[in-house]
Amino acid sequence: MILAILIILLAVVVVALIWFFGQYNSLVGLKVRIENSWSQIDVQLKRRHDLIPNLVETVKGYMAHEKDTLERVIKARTQAIDASSIKDKAQAENFLTQTLRSLFAVVERYPDLKANQNVLKLQDELTSTENKIAFARQYYNDEVGRFNTKIQIVPTNIVAAIGGFAKKEFFEIEDKAQREAPQVKF
Amino acid sequence: MPFSFIDIEEQKSQVIWFVFLFIIFFYFLTAWILLFVVENIPSTTLDVVRGIIFPPLSHTLIAFFVAFFAALIHWSFSTNNLIEKISEAIGAVNIDARDNYHQYLKNIVDEVSVAIGGRPIQAKVIPDVSMNAFALEDLNKNAVIGVTEGLLSRLNRSQIEAVVAHEAGHIISGDCLSTTVTCSLSEVYEEALSGIKRGFSGARSSYRSRGSPAIILIYVVLLFMKLMSNLLRYFISRQREYRADAVSVRLSRNPLALAEALKMISNNWRGQGVAGEKLESIFIMSPRESALDEREGIFADLFSTHPPIKNRINILLDMAHMDDKTLEENLKNFKRVSPVAKAEFKTEAQTKTEKKWFVFKDSQWTGPFLLDELNKIEGLRPDQWIKLDGEDSPVMPAYEDKDVKRIFSKSEEGLGVEQKPLCPHCKTLLTEINYEGAPILKCLYCEGVFIEQDMISRILIRNDKNFSEDIARLAEFMKPNLKTKKIQPANAWVIDCPKCGSQMARQYFVYSYPVEIDRCFHCAGIWFDKQELEVLQYMYENKDKFLNNLYF
Numbered sequence: 001m002i003l004a005i006l007i008i009l010l011a012v013v014v015v016a017l018i019w020f021f022g023q024y025n026s027l028v029g030l031k032v033r034i035e036n037s038w039s040q041i042d043v044q045l046k047r048r049h050d051l052i053p054n055l056v057e058t059v060k061g062y063m064a065h066e067k068d069t070l071e072r073v074i075k076a077r078t079q080a081i082d083a084s085s086i087k088d089k090a091q092a093e094n095f096l097t098q099t100l101r102s103l104f105a106v107v108e109r110y111p112d113l114k115a116n117q118n119v120l121k122l123q124d125e126l127t128s129t130e131n132k133i134a135f136a137r138q139y140y141n142d143e144v145g146r147f148n149t150k151i152q153i154v155p156t157n158i159v160a161a162i163g164g165f166a167k168k169e170f171f172e173i174e175d176k177a178q179r180e181a182p183q184v185k186f
Numbered sequence: 187m188p189f190s191f192i193d194i195e196e197q198k199s200q201v202i203w204f205v206f207l208f209i210i211f212f213y214f215l216t217a218w219i220l221l222f223v224v225e226n227i228p229s230t231t232l233d234v235v236r237g238i239i240f241p242p243l244s245h246t247l248i249a250f251f252v253a254f255f256a257a258l259i260h261w262s263f264s265t266n267n268l269i270e271k272i273s274e275a276i277g278a279v280n281i282d283a284r285d286n287y288h289q290y291l292k293n294i295v296d297e298v299s300v301a302i303g304g305r306p307i308q309a310k311v312i313p314d315v316s317m318n319a320f321a322l323e324d325l326n327k328n329a330v331i332g333v334t335e336g337l338l339s340r341l342n343r344s345q346i347e348a349v350v351a352h353e354a355g356h357i358i359s360g361d362c363l364s365t366t367v368t369c370s371l372s373e374v375y376e377e378a379l380s381g382i383k384r385g386f387s388g389a390r391s392s393y394r395s396r397g398s399p400a401i402i403l404i405y406v407v408l409l410f411m412k413l414m415s416n417l418l419r420y421f422i423s424r425q426r427e428y429r430a431d432a433v434s435v436r437l438s439r440n441p442l443a444l445a446e447a448l449k450m451i452s453n454n455w456r457g458q459g460v461a462g463e464k465l466e467s468i469f470i471m472s473p474r475e476s477a478l479d480e481r482e483g484i485f486a487d488l489f490s491t492h493p494p495i496k497n498r499i500n501i502l503l504d505m506a507h508m509d510d511k512t513l514e515e516n517l518k519n520f521k522r523v524s525p526v527a528k529a530e531f532k533t534e535a536q537t538k539t540e541k542k543w544f545v546f547k548d549s550q551w552t553g554p555f556l557l558d559e560l561n562k563i564e565g566l567r568p569d570q571w572i573k574l575d576g577e578d579s580p581v582m583p584a585y586e587d588k589d590v591k592r593i594f595s596k597s598e599e600g601l602g603v604e605q606k607p608l609c610p611h612c613k614t615l616l617t618e619i620n621y622e623g624a625p626i627l628k629c630l631y632c633e634g635v636f637i638e639q640d641m642i643s644r645i646l647i648r649n650d651k652n653f654s655e656d657i658a659r660l661a662e663f664m665k666p667n668l669k670t671k672k673i674q675p676a677n678a679w680v681i682d683c684p685k686c687g688s689q690m691a692r693q694y695f696v697y698s699y700p701v702e703i704d705r706c707f708h709c710a711g712i713w714f715d716k717q718e719l720e721v722l723q724y725m726y727e728n729k730d731k732f733l734n735n736l737y738f
Contacts (some may be wrong), residue, residue, distance in 0.1 A: 138301060
């Protein structure tokens with residue numbers, strides 16, 4: 001009788017252990033996936049940082065009167081490169097996007113510049129890179145969302161607590177232009 | 187969320203292994219039936235009395251091994267070079283880096299590849315006016331997404347992105363792999379059958395008696411195999427299209443764009459008759475317009491590769507909180523923003539730069555000279571040192587500078603390694619310009635253009651250019667009628683092809699678009715004199731108007 005109970009207990013423990021390891025491994029898998037998707041974002045951000053000096057160099061000759069705009073872009077770029085934590089990075093990149101947007105608005109005012117093949121190409125590339133950043137961010141946030149859900153729901157939160165898995169941060173870009181509700185004025 | 191990437195990866199379809207087991211099974215079945223027939227052929231009267239016998243176990247085993255190896259050979263044969271083979275069958279080509287439209291597609295495909303987690307995807311294009319898209323994947327994890335030129339030139343960016351994301355959905359869910367392999371498997375029989383058929387008809391006409399029974403037997407067996415392999419298609423379930431639509435929405439977060447794209451594709455010609463019927467399952471929408479696809483029920487579920495378009499669109503519209511009528515209204519007012527309109531004719535301006543060079547001559551630097559002045563210097567050789575006017579420009583041999591190099595290619599006509607194209611009328615250098623996204627050669631003096639063979643279809647399909655009233659009037663004047671059909675353009679002025687130097691013939695583009703052009707017989711490139719290209723384009727884009735009164 002005791003032997004039977006012992007065997008049942010042992011079986012339960014073994015099953016629990018197998019379940020534990022399985023969950024632990026899947027959490028590790030998710031974590032690696034998040035790190036990987038973070039490096040994806042990094043690649044695209046770096047690509048953008050590399051494109052900006054080219055753009056500034058091409059545009060510089062045409063617009064002597066717009067030094068402010070150009071300097072702001074360069075400054076924003078340096079800030080973005082220096083940022084280290086996820087939150088700082090998100091903020092710096094957001095600022096960079098805004099300055100770039102104002103630069104392109106200025107470019108629109110110069111017909112010569114608008115017609116320049118190199119500027120057009122760089123503009124296309126930057127737009128495409130920006131889209132890629134958005135997609136990479138979407139992928140990263142999806143994975144983070146999954147991971148955070150998993151380490152908080154009931155059975156797996158025990159595994160997460162024992163394994164020391166902490167919540168990951170989302171890569172949020174607060175775009176003021178998009179966030180603010182449109183104001184209606186009469 | 188039902189369609190996260192991990193879910194998809196977990197449910198990754200294992201159909202591919204069923205497919206392999208299936209081909210082993212039906213090779214075995216065929217071998218066994220052959221065995222059965224052979225062993226029951228009566229050789230003596232005794233055998234007839236004995237009745238039917240089944241082959242012994244040892245023979246069955248041998249049949250099984252033969253079947254296994256046949257399946258293995260078949261498998262490796264059809265999975266080898268999978269992507270190239272199928273691309274060729276549907277006429278898909280690699281993108282042209284010089285073409286703006288293709289670059290634009292490549293950007294979109296790259297973006298989507300980032301969105302699915304960074305898996306590299308190659309972009310391809312089918313040079314065809316129809317609207318469709320496809321995805322291919324092979325066992326080595328190479329993936330290809332392709333669209334037709336027609337789709338590229340008629341949808342806007344977010345719609346193309348939705349379509350590409352749909353195809354990416356097929357790739358990450360793994361059903362693209364099984365579809366691609368299945369398509370290639372049945373192709374082997376198709377080829378063998380058509381080969382025998384050709385041999386047959388040839389043999390029959392000359393030696394009627396020699397149609398040997400062995401060939402007939404092989405033919406029948408192959409026919410049977412082909413029918414069986416068609417069964418494989420039914421492994422391809424319609425559900426996968428819904429699944430890919432869901433992935434597309436998840437990637438692009440834009441159900442409306444996909445709904446619009448599907449609607450526009452379904453209203454258009456999807457390329458029926460171009461791609462083989464057996465390949466239909468790789469496309470976003472079946473190229474055939476089949477009533478079966480639009481039906482529901484068990485029978486349709488079993489035998490059709492694509493679900494009803496109406497259902498697909500309705501699901502998407504539901505997500506976008508919109509109804510069918512509003513969608514149609516929106517599409518009526520749909521205006522595409524051309525991705526190349528801004529870039530047109532811009533390379534032209536670059537050739538007129540006022541650069542100056544210093545030349546290292548007789549042990550000292552002289553200059554600066556303009557390009558024209560450089561041209562007049564006697565004894566300037568390609569290996570002489572030159573330096574661009576400017577403080578920190580590098581010193582380099584003359585042949586390394588693109589602009590200076592052109593002087594030499596002009597003076598060394600016929601001797602130079604690469605021959606520069608000359609205008610056949612004015613004999614001046616042709617300039618490469620960008621016309622509706624495609625690179626073409628233009629003479630800046632007489633405004634004639636030279637277009638290579640594969641560019642012409644692209645330019646005709648695209649409609650970024652607006653035409654002046656002059657062009658419309660010219661086209662009206664030249665419009666096809668019964669009279670023009672009889673006149674042959676006189677071959678009075680024979681010009682040489684700028685690309686390959688062979689003679690060009692003056693002829694109509696085609697009889698239904700009677701624009702006189704010069705076509706090279708050797709490379710099939712076409713020379714258009716001033717305005718001829720525009721007139722042709724105008725006719726093509728308004729073809730309803732022009733072709734209607736052709737025969738009346």
